Structures are given as structure tokens and as C-alpha cells.
Amino acid sequence: MKVGDVLTAEKSSVLKALDALRRDWRIIGPTRGVDGEVVFAEIASSQDLFFDYVNELDPIKRFFAPQTEPLFRFRLEGVPELQPPEPPPKQILFGVRSCDVKALEHWDKFYGGRFVDELYFARRERTVVVSLACNKPLPTCFCICTDTGPYLKSGFDVQLTDLGDRYLVEVGTEKGLAVLAQGGLEATEATEADLKQRAERMRQCDAQFVTTAYMAKGIIQLTQGRVKPELWEEMGRECFSCGACTHLCPMCTCFDVQDFMEDTTCGVRERCWDSCQYSGYTRETSGHNPRAATSRRVERRFFHKLSFQYMQQDGHHGCVGCGRCIISCQAMGLLDLPAVLKRLRREGQPVEPARTLPQD
Amino acid sequence: MSKDRGNGHLYMPRLARVIRIADETYDTKTFTLRFVDEESQQQFSFRSGQFVEVSVFGAGEAPFGLASNPNRKEDFDITVRAVGRVTRALHERKVGDVIGVRGPLGNYFPFEEVFGYDILIVGGGIGLPPLRSLIEPMLDARDKFGRIIILYGARTPQDRVYKHLLSEWEKRTDIEFLQTVDVGDSTWTGHVGVVTTLFDKITVDPARTVAFTCGPPIMIKFVIQDLLAMGFDPDHIISTLERYMKCGVGKCGHCAINHKYVCTDGPVFSFRQMQAFREPL
Numbered sequence: 001m002k003v004g005d006v007l008t009a010e011k012s013s014v015l016k017a018l019d020a021l022r023r024d025w026r027i028i029g030p031t032r033g034v035d036g037e038v039v040f041a042e043i044a045s046s047q048d049l050f051f052d053y054v055n056e057l058d059p060i061k062r063f064f065a066p067q068t069e070p071l072f073r074f075r076l077e078g079v080p081e082l083q084p085p086e087p088p089p090k091q092i093l094f095g096v097r098s099c100d101v102k103a104l105e106h107w108d109k110f111y112g113g114r115f116v117d118e119l120y121f122a123r124r125e126r127t128v129v130v131s132l133a134c135n136k137p138l139p140t141c142f143c144i145c146t147d148t149g150p151y152l153k154s155g156f157d158v159q160l161t162d163l164g165d166r167y168l169v170e171v172g173t174e175k176g177l178a179v180l181a182q183g184g185l186e187a188t189e190a191t192e193a194d195l196k197q198r199a200e201r202m203r204q205c206d207a208q209f210v211t212t213a214y215m216a217k218g219i220i221q222l223t224q225g226r227v228k229p230e231l232w233e234e235m236g237r238e239c240f241s242c243g244a245c246t247h248l249c250p251m252c253t254c255f256d257v258q259d260f261m262e263d264t265t266c267g268v269r270e271r272c273w274d275s276c277q278y279s280g281y282t283r284e285t286s287g288h289n290p291r292a293a294t295s296r297r298v299e300r301r302f303f304h305k306l307s308f309q310y311m312q313q314d315g316h317h318g319c320v321g322c323g324r325c326i327i328s329c330q331a332m333g334l335l336d337l338p339a340v341l342k343r344l345r346r347e348g349q350p351v352e353p354a355r356t357l358p359q360d
Numbered sequence: 361m362s363k364d365r366g367n368g369h370l371y372m373p374r375l376a377r378v379i380r381i382a383d384e385t386y387d388t389k390t391f392t393l394r395f396v397d398e399e400s401q402q403q404f405s406f407r408s409g410q411f412v413e414v415s416v417f418g419a420g421e422a423p424f425g426l427a428s429n430p431n432r433k434e435d436f437d438i439t440v441r442a443v444g445r446v447t448r449a450l451h452e453r454k455v456g457d458v459i460g461v462r463g464p465l466g467n468y469f470p471f472e473e474v475f476g477y478d479i480l481i482v483g484g485g486i487g488l489p490p491l492r493s494l495i496e497p498m499l500d501a502r503d504k505f506g507r508i509i510i511l512y513g514a515r516t517p518q519d520r521v522y523k524h525l526l527s528e529w530e531k532r533t534d535i536e537f538l539q540t541v542d543v544g545d546s547t548w549t550g551h552v553g554v555v556t557t558l559f560d561k562i563t564v565d566p567a568r569t570v571a572f573t574c575g576p577p578i579m580i581k582f583v584i585q586d587l588l589a590m591g592f593d594p595d596h597i598i599s600t601l602e603r604y605m606k607c608g609v610g611k612c613g614h615c616a617i618n619h620k621y622v623c624t625d626g627p628v629f630s631f632r633q634m635q636a637f638r639e640p641l
Contacts, residue, residue, distance in 0.1 A: 071369075072368065079375065080417050080458055080460070082368075084368035084372060110611070111611065115610060117611055118370060255611070255613070256606060256612065256614075257371070257607065259418050259419060259420045269421070271371075274614070276613065281604070284603070285447070285604075288576075288577055290603070303638070
């Protein structure tokens with residue numbers, strides 16, 4: 001076996017390998033929650049896995065940057081003592097959908113660069129991502145519009161494709177290769193017929209998407225400053241500023257930092273997820289708030305996703321088409337990404353740009 | 361895990377001791393700090409305009425512009441007004457107490473690039489400290505610059521920081537220093553009016569002058585407006601931007617304006633760069 005290999009394995013063999021890996025690894029995969037919902041959680045056995053799912057509601061970002069995460073503990077007797085967190089456990093994320101895997105590529109770039117976030121990379125480096133390509137999208141899925149699925153070409157350690165009684169197994173990285181070997185996976189080289197079957201599944205899946213997101217049009221409208229201010233004001237009136245869209249977005253990374261005292265001498269500094277949709281997000285101590293109005297925050301969110309951060313800084317969409325904002329938006333069908341793009345598209349009359357954005 | 365990040369990671373402060381506290385006003389103090397670890401202090405160097413993230417453990421962390429002369433190596437200053445949780449906790453610290461510092465962070469004022477130019481510095485209130493870290497090295501290298509004009513405005517005479525320095529600057533003949541207050545009192549015999557009213561009292565040649573400004577957002581707005589009216593080139597108006605910041609290293613997201621981060625791309629921007637921002641300042 002080597003990186004780049006395309007194999008097939010009986011499903012039972014894949015599960016057997018997973019059970020063998022449990023001795024050394026924390027295995028996280030799709031399980032059935034108490035109310036029947038799908039939740040990615042640590043499993044005690046491959047028997048706990050629940051495969052009839054497309055995507056869980058919570059993105060997997062919480063396994064790399066937990067909702068609240070200690071940055072360090074401190075003790076305040078005499079000269080303060082600071083204690084960084086313990087290294088995280090080794091974990092295998094099993095059955096992750098393509099869109100969520102693609103979001104990780106962005107996180108790797110964002111948390112790397114000039115200032116490397118070692119806490120993120122400590123988790124990232126100790127995590128193996130086994131993705132499961134989608135054969136059936138949800139009605140809310142639109143990864144074909146963002147070029148992030150339903151099958152992956154990169155970003156996975158191992159990619160599985162469900163071929164009925166077998167999985168097609170693609171080995172993406174050395175890390176992926178190592179766990180397949182450690183788990184003792186019994187696999188054989190994929191045949192022409194297997195690849196053909198996969199291609200057919202991909203074709204069938206592509207044909208089932210129903211949600212469209214006019215990414216190109218939205219990017220043009222925003223980048224050229226063609227959206228009328230009234231439209232943002234209208235959307236600002238519709239938004240509840242609940243932050244669900246950002247918390248459930250696999251791409252969103254913002255956090256806040258707070259200290260908490262545990263007793264008179266001990267405490268912890270934690271970071272926790274934050275949202276640009278909250279009114280206090282940009283409020284300064286002086287009271288000055290550059291984005292006090294809800295409309296300004298909604299505007300910021302879409303400029304950020306479709307123009308500023310991702311396109312101008314990173315050269316890709318700020319969206320992976322998972323559809324979680326559609327499911328979670330309290331303004332029901334008005335402010336999720338595909339809905340807003342539809343509104344921008346309708347508004348898209350060829351008008352004189354209000355202001356062209358800089359390229360720098 | 362690089363050594364210059366203290367014992368651990370990007371968000372881990374290094375310990376610094378408060379070695380001097382000076383009362384500037386009724387609500388503002390200057391803290392002189394020195395890293396507990398000598399090597400950290402020796403390695404610490406910054407440029408005017410940069411900031412540090414300061415921790416008071418248990419209260420939190422907040423960014424402050426470095427206020428001292430970067431040529432001073434043995435310690436460094438921050439000037440802090442008590443307005444929020446962290447700043448109030450900082451004001452309760454005593455000489456000898458140990459706090460946390462990350463940095464220096466952010467970009468800096470152009471210095472060598474403005475050699476030979478006349479310099480106009482406009483500070484407002486608590487916006488003077490970061491400018492002080494620019495003024496002092498300029499005075500150390502006085503012959504490198506043309507005229508140096510410093511204008512300072514505060515709300516009241518009591519609100520002025522660095523009163524000892526202001527008197528020194530007033531006495532110097534190689535700089536032009538003017539100060540004003542929005543509201544005077546019985547002790548105040550000087551100019552009264554917002555800082556931009558001092559523009560009437562000076563003559564500058566905008567073609568050969570670079571202006572630096574720092575202060576509350578509303579002041580910066582009016583200062584820039586007047587400088588433009590005077591004929592300043594947008595490239596020659598240099599200002600700091602204020603935004604709520606947490607991490608200081610471009611990760612937490614709070615200080616983003618367009619596709620830039622005030623903490624890593626700034627806090628220093630030219631007006632030319634600001635003009636390109638779609639979001640109002």
C-alpha cells in the first residue's frame with residue numbers, strides 16, 4: 001500500500017480495522033443521538049456507527065478548535081505560574097463529508113501563515129480524517145456550487161466511497177496510510193469495474209442537487225460594490241443576530257478570549273467561538289462601535305465570505321456549500337447564503353459601481 | 361513552539377514586572393515594564409507604532425500602544441486609562457507586581473522613509489502615547505528631519521498626559537509645540553478649542569510634510585479632513601486605526617476591516633490605504 005493507491009475493501013474489514021485502531025486512537029464518527037439525530041461523537045465500537053446520514057448539524061471544527069478551549073491555566077501566588085494545555089489525544093474522524101474536509105484546508109491556511117496557531121495544529125496533526133464521499137445530497141446541500149464536493153480530490157487522509165457491500169478506499173496521505181496499515185485493513189487494488197461504479201455514483205449524486213448558490217454573480221456584485229444599501233438595511237431588519245449561521249459554518253473561525261478565576265489564586269484563560277453577527281463583536285471599550293447596526297453586520301458577513309477575506313486574501317470561496325446556514329437561520333429562508341445570493345442576483349442590474357474595491 | 365513566544369504558544373504571554381508607575385491624570389497611569397526573564401528583555405525590541413497585548417491574569421488581556429522610546433532597551437512603557445475590566449485591574453497593580461505581555465505586535469510608523477521631510481504630529485488625549493514613541497526617536501535623530509511640529513489636544517488641562525514632557529517640548533527651540541484643551545479652567549491660560557483649531561496657528565508646506573495622527577476616531581476624522589483641505593497627499597497622512605482586538609495576531613477576527621486586520625496589517629495606515637476601505641472608519 002502507498003499514498004495515491006485506490007483500493008477496495010469489504011465494509012466489515014473497514015469496521016474491523018477501526019475497532020483494532022481503538023486501542024490507540026479516539027475514534028469519532030456518526031452516531032445516533034438521543035432524539036435520533038446524527039451526532040459525531042466518540043464511539044466505543046464500530047457497532048455504534050450510524051451510516052444513514054448526509055451530514056451532522058455541528059461542523060467538525062469543534063474537534064480542532066473546541067467551542068471553549070483553555071489557552072493556559074494560571075496560578076497567582078507570588079510570581080504567576082502559567083501552564084499551557086496538555087497535548088490533545090490522537091483521534092480519527094471517521095465518515096466526514098467532503099464539504100467539512102474542504103473547510104479544513106482553509107483552517108490549515110488561516111491558522112498557519114505568519115502566526116502559527118500551535119493549539120490548532122496540535123489537534124490537526126494528531127487527527128486522521130477519513131472522509132466518506134456523498135452518494136446522496138440533502139436538499140440543502142450545494143457543494144457543487146462551491147467546488148467542495150460531493151467527492152474530493154484532495155484534503156483527506158483516506159477517502160471512502162460506498163459501493164454497496166464494499167468501500168472504495170483512496171489513500172491520500174502518509175498519515176492515512178499509516179492508520180490503514182496499523183488497523184490491518186484487508187484491501188485489494190480497485191478494478192476498472194470498481195472505478196466505473198464510482199464514476200456512476202458520482203454522476204447520480206451530482207444530478208440530485210436541488211439548491212443552487214449563485215456564487216459568481218454574488219462575488220461580482222459585492223466586489224464591484226453594486227449592492228444597494230437599502231438591500232442590506234432590509235436584511236438587517238430580518239436578522240435576529242443569533243449567530244447560528246456563523247457557529248454552524250465550517251469556515252467561520254472567530255473567537256473571543258476571557259479569563260475565569262476558579263478560586264482566589266487559580267484561573268484559566270479560555271477562547272470561545274464568537275460571531276461577527278453579535279452587536280458587541282466590534283464594540284470597543286470606549287463605546288465606539290463601527291458595526292453597531294445589524295445591517296452592517298449582515299453586510300460584513302457576506303462581504304467577508306464572498307469578497308474580502310476568502311477571495312482577496314485566500315483565493316477561494318468562504319463557503320463550502322454544506323447548507324447548515326439554511327437549516328439554522330432563524331430568519332427562515334431569508335438570510336442563508338444561497339438565499340442572499342439569490343437576492344443579490346435579482347438586484348444585479350448593470351449599474352455604475354458605487355466604488356471599486358482595491359486589489360491590494 | 362518558538363522561544364520568542366514564551367513558554368508555549370502564540371497566545372502565551374511572557375511575564376513582565378511593573379517597575380515604575382507614574383500618575384498622568386486622575387484616570388491615566390504610565391506603567392514601566394520589564395520582562396522578568398532577562399533574556400526576554402534583551403531580545404525585546406520594537407518600532408514606534410507597535411503595540412503589546414497586556415495580561416492581568418484573572419481580568420484578561422488588552423492591547424496597548426507602546427509609549428516609550430524604542431531606543432530605550434532596559435524597559436518599556438504603556439500609558440493606560442482606566443475604562444474597562446483589564447485597564448481597571450491594571451490600575452490596581454503596584455510596583456513589583458508581575459503581569460503578562462505578548463508582543464511587540466502590528467506594523468509601525470514609517471521612520472527612515474520620512475527622513476528629510478517636515479513632520480506634523482497631531483495627537484488627541486490618550487492618542488499621544490503611541491506618538492511619543494515616534495517623537496522621542498525623531499528628537500534623538502533631530503538632524504534627519506526638517507521642521508517638527510507637534511500639536512496636542514485634550515479635553516481639559518487635567519486630561520493631558522505627560523505634562524512634564526509637554527513642558528520640556530514647550531521649551532525646546534528645535535521643535536514647534538502647541539497644545540490646546542476643549543474646555544479650560546482657572547489655571548489654563550493657553551489655547552482653548554479642539555485640536556484642529558491649532559492648524560490656524562501654524563504654516564506648513566504640505567508638499568514637503570508628512571503628518572502623523574493618533575487619537576479618538578472622531579478626532580482623526582476631522583484632522584484628516586483638514587489635512588486634505590490643506591493639500592496633503594493621502595500618502596503623507598499617517599494614522600493609527602482603532603478596533604476591538606483580542607488575539608493581536610490576525611486570528612480572532614474582531615479587528616478586520618475589509619480584507620485587512622488592524623492587528624497585523626496595521627494599526628498604522630496611510631490615508632491612501634484607508635480610502636480603499638469600503639467600511640467607514
